[in-house]
Amino acid sequence: MLASSGAALAQAKPGAKPLAGETIKLVRIDALSGLMAPVGGNQLKSYQFFAEKFSVNNPAGVKFEVSGIDNKLSPTETLNALKAALDQGVRYVIQGNGSSVAAALIDAVNKHNERNPGKEVVYLNDAAVDPDFTNSKCSYWHFRFDADTSMKMEALTTFMKDQPDIKKVYLLNQNYSHGHQVAKFAKENLSRKRPDVQIVGEDLHPLAQVRDFAPYIAKIKASGADTVITGNWGSDLSLLVKAANEGGYNGKFYTYYTGVTGTPTALGTGGAGRVYQVSYNHYNMGGQMDAWMKEFNQKFNDDFYTGSVIHIFTVLSQAMANAKSSDPVKVAAAMEGLKVKSFNGEVEVRKADHQLQQPLYITVWQKADAKFPYSPEKTGMTLVPVKEFPSYVSSTPTSCQMKRPGGASS
Incomplete structure (x- = not known):
């Protein structure tokens, strides 16, 4: 996997190792x-x-x-x-x-x-x-x-707009900039692509402090949401899906970080066909x-x-x-x-x-099989790719005014 450059700078000559040993x-x-x-x-x-x-x-x-x-x-x-x-x-x-x-x-x-x-x-x-x-x-x-969050949500909602069973969405996220952005871009994208979808609830919770998500699952069930969008990661996603399994919530989850440590084990077989992830890689590349x-x-x-x-x-x-x-x-x-x-x-x-x-992938949590064999945390399950979005689809515009050394800006 040698890199090939499209930069304006001169390409390193094949075999040349300009910094050998550094x-x-x-x-x-x-x-x-x-x-x-x-x-x-x-x-x-x-x-x-x-x-x-x-x-x-x-x-x-x-x-x-x-x-x-x-x-x-x-x-x-x-x-x-x-x-x-x-x-x-x-x-x-x-x-x-x-x-x-x-x-x-x-x-x-x-x-x-x-x-x-x-x-x-x-x-x-x-x-x-x-x-x-x-x-x-x-x-x-x-x-x-x-x-970034806007790129992932662009891809995720492009996939979600073609899912007719999504009617009522609950937004549950961590209470810091990332969680705020996930909620913001989810609302903006859904209102544009699926104006018929209702946002039936929205919650922000402290980052890496909640040990029991049962009260949140109770609120989600009470709202009638068929779908949860969450940017949670680490223990905040693992414990959320564990609470969903234990609390009997049968809706779908659209996530950023299902594949990350602890979440596969928390899901077990309980989320089969119901938990989706958007990411630039997955377990079966x-x-x-x-x-x-x-x-x-x-x-x-x-x-x-x-x-x-x-x-x-x-x-x-x-x-x-x-x-x-x-x-x-x-x-x-x-x-x-x-x-x-x-x-x-x-x-x-x-x-x-x-x-x-870069390209982005939508995957769904399912039983591992001969075609998609990699099973994280020995769960017998895996993330199966269901849609690939090339770079130009997931790309979002930038307002960056880059200040470069020497005072030049783009």
């Missing part, structure tokens, strides 16, 4: 304790697994080394973690879980780079999907490798991805699901090869507009806002 240190700042620790722990293992893979073969010839710092899902702890990473000489930081954390990190990286020319840092975002980060709060130093997932599972007794890890190593190594440098300023410039071949086809780092453009 070690690139990356730090992932994310939750490694608390209710969301299983997710953060899984993702750190994912980075270390693929750092090893890409260190063997990448177009720049660099070696990758990844360590993690626990931010306890706190913006304040994140700023402390960033300082610790900078003190270690790290120039590439990674974060994903929690858009409130991501907002603090974008601001801190911007300030650091402004005050410390020659010591710039690039922030690689693998999962924080608040659309503001590539619109009003866009930054030259921030690159997002997940699809085929090809090299299948081989990697099998190896990851054997090594860690865990499931790989954060495909943006692969995007990051693919884009970063190709950009370094093109720039013939590991300097973040030059690498950031080389990442702009870069097109590479990744596990879900050709993807592009959109120059205007640094939002990766």
